[in-house]
Amino acid sequence: MVLRVNIDQIEPVTRDWICKVQIVEIGRPRESLDKKCTFQNLILEDEDECQIKAVMYADEIEQYAATLKLFHTYLISTAKVKVPPASYGKPIHKFYWILDKETVIEQIKPSHEVEKPLPPPTKLNITTFDRIPYLMVDSAAEIDILAIVLRCGPQKNAGRSHHRCREITLCDNQKTQFLFTLWEDFGEIEGHEIASKMAPEANLLVILGRSIGISTYQGLSLQTR
Structure with a gap:
């Protein structure tokens, strides 16, 4: 049975979960500091306005380019859940997700009969x-x-x-x-x-x-x- 959860309920040991999120930020593809890989960061936000960073690497960046759009809503499952290394600075969440070929991503369109897209985000943690x-x-x-x-x-x-x-x-x-x-x-x-x-x-x-x-x-x- 697939468990419908929000971001804060998902840990590396959580199995068979699905989460409804909106993409609130999409970074540009960038090279890692050691020049060994290309990655792209996204910020996802759930129905409780909890946010988490998601990362895609070279092959997945191209694979999902036409699917993942800013402020669109998705049902995501089977993403890898990881603990960010210390070099990540101060993360927005204690975990981050990796979106790879095994990740299941379903876009929720306005015409969807059951699920409705999330409203535009309102959360800004501005530092004065x-x-x-x-x-x-x-x-x-x-x-x-x-x-x-x-x-x-x-x-x-x-x-x-x-x-x-x-x-x-x-x-x-x-x-x-x-x-x-x-x-x-x-x-x-x-x-x-x-x-x-x-x-x-x-x-x-x-x-x-x-x-x-x-x-x-x-x-x-x-x-x-």
């Missing part, structure tokens, strides 16, 4: 800028931010490391400013998109950053992971 200095005790902390872009610099090499980056100056609604460094492909892709919107925009440009790291680069600052 005045709290950031108190989070430095945990250098692995990852936060979500909502801020105004004051300045977007050009793509450049950072010091002797030759790592490519783009520096952005952010401001919150209390006029507190922070430097936000977009490293490597984040600077190339998202940074370029932000820069292209800065010049023609008459209104303020507001961005939502998810899983942002805290750094001591050029003093206390923010950075992409």
Whole structure:
């Protein structure tokens, strides 16, 4: 018998489960630090607004590309449930899922006779800028931010490391400013998109950053992971 459960009820030892979730974030496919594999992160949210990270690797990224869409709802079962390694920083949940060839994914369409798609997500765990200095005790902390872009610099090499980056100056609604460094492909892709919107925009440009790291680069600052 298949057990219908929510995210918090699923552990590595749980068997024969099925969970109704909505995709609330889809990352870009990226290379691992050791360049040995390509992976893609997703954030899933259930009916109780509990969230968990799901990971796909090279073959599955292509396999599910046409199926998994942002803000669509799915019934997922037989995903592998793992404990995140310490290098993951501060995860959003004590476990994460791996979506592979054995995972069963069924999309719930609006026309479905029994199941209905989940409503648009409302959960945002925004960290205000005045709290950031108190989070430095945990250098692995990852936060979500909502801020105004004051300045977007050009793509450049950072010091002797030759790592490519783009520096952005952010401001919150209390006029507190922070430097936000977009490293490597984040600077190339998202940074370029932000820069292209800065010049023609008459209104303020507001961005939502998810899983942002805290750094001591050029003093206390923010950075992409």
